[in-house]
Amino acid sequence: MTEQTAVLVLEDGRTFTGEPYGAVGRTVGEIVFNTGMTGYQETLTDPSYHRQIVVMTAPHVGNTGLNDEDPESARMWVAGFVVRDPAIRPSSWRSARSLDDGLVAEGIVGLSGIDTRALTRHLRERGVMRAGIFSGPSLVDSSGRRRTDQDLLDEVMAAPVMTGADLASEVTVAEPYTVEPVRGPASGTEPVATVVAIDLGIKSMTPQRLAERGVRTHVLPSTATTEQVLALEPDGVFYSNGPGDPASARHEIELLRDVLDRRIPFFGICYGNQLLGRALGYGTYKLTYGHRGVNQPVMDRRTRKVEITAHNHGFAVDAPLEGESVAPYDGGRYGRVTVSHVALNDDVVEGLECLDLPAFSVQYHPEAAAGPHDAAYLFDRFLALMTSAKTTHEETAPDATSH
Structure with missing residues (x-):
């Protein structure tokens, strides 16, 4: 039997x-x-x-x-x-x-x-x-x-619980690798931007979505140091999805604060959204049963459009839903923040946007290989953020030829 x-x-x-x-x-x-x-x-x-x-x-x-x-x-x-x-x-x-x-x-x-x-x-x-x-x-x-x-x-x-579990190190890549842009060196042109992606459990479609936009992506393990990130001279830093309790990811949060301190454009998804929340000083909490599937309705508060999105998360960010708030970390060191996206089923925070820093994140999966593709525009938003930051830097940099 x-x-x-x-x-x-x-x-x-x-x-x-x-x-x-x-x-x-x-x-x-x-x-x-x-x-x-x-x-x-x-x-x-x-x-x-x-x-x-x-x-x-x-x-x-x-x-x-x-x-x-x-x-x-x-x-x-x-x-x-x-x-x-x-x-x-x-x-x-x-x-x-x-x-x-x-x-x-x-x-x-x-x-x-x-x-x-x-x-x-x-x-x-x-x-x-x-x-x-x-x-x-x-x-x-x-x-x-x-x-x-x-x-x-x-x-x-006897099995371990998920609360308190630090799992990114168990799923991250062992060695760095690079995903070249679809258009780029192979076609005789330079990448439009260079991104360092921290692999917390990254899915292969994520660097592919960036490659489709002409971006070169260096994927580094979750243990990467600030020095290793800066050595690649990134135009932007990306934090991926991944498993575990965001409260346990102390190294990744400190690395992210180094990125924010240097005003390097940042984009995070899923676990990356939770880590941005914690880096800014907000709390996170475990949902009763989470969001997992490809049919979750989310509102982009900037456009008021409703997106059908792909999700996989059991934790969420605890941030004020209405209006602007000052990021609590270190007496407001990172300035103003707003909740950019919200889940329509249960009002869970689905995105954060820093108003005084070039940083934003969403709780869901815009790469969504199996669909839906309503949120693919977020990669374009990240590219626009990097382009804007690069232009601003070039305009404000001292002219080496002047005396």
Whole structure:
């Protein structure tokens, strides 16, 4: 019986019994739900999902299989994967393998055949929590007897919580690399700008979006120093998405303050938005169940336009929603700040804009490889900010030929 059984155990004691999907074994992590109807390959390979078991709320998953063009990183990062009705076989000319085969190949333990709607409602009411998926040998003890639910729950309760977790160092790139612009040296022209991107769990589409605009991007690990950043003479600095509690990212926050002190244009997304908030002196807090999916409505307060956006975050910035506020850090050292974007479902801060510094950020994903692409203009805004700062610097720099 256990060979065809998989059990999901939540830390509050609720259990769901289904069938193994993907690899057989055990896994534990924070269980979260994703409301996207598409984009599961982007989700699986998004480093922001490190140490999280992802529940897909769309009932039918896997119909387009997996391909070799859409991964957002070199591996799958989810701790586990839960679906209701997996596709029997993929149906796409781009598919290279089935989703099930891909999960098995990367050792991702999953579960299928459960009521994911009931599970999602439970998580909305109780909040995300630790959980474990157990199948195959992990369901029996050394004597061959079926392990009790309490035995499995004990394993779940031994797993680390997400609050206080510093995870960027576990997902960041080992060595720096450079993404050249689509137009640039290859076509005989110089890049329009040079950006240093700090990899906190970056997705491959992000430097690609910059490359499409003629930007050269140097991707550095999360441990990069101010000296390493400045050595590349960046026109702008970018902070990526990533996993973990922003309150724990002390090194990255100090690096960002060095960037802000030098008035280098800054753009951050997702985790980068939270770190800008903390660098400015605002707090962050854990959401009850977070925002994860590709269908989240956000208002850009500058234009009053509503964007449908891609999200993956469990923490948010605690900043005043209305009007301008003075950044609390160091007696207002960074000047005035405004909340530039807000979530229309729950009024969560979705963007920050510094009014006295060339810096802004958003909580969602404008690169959104799987769509939607409503927020792609933010990369243009970043480029305009860098161009403006460069022009201002050139106009105010001393004339070397004057005496």
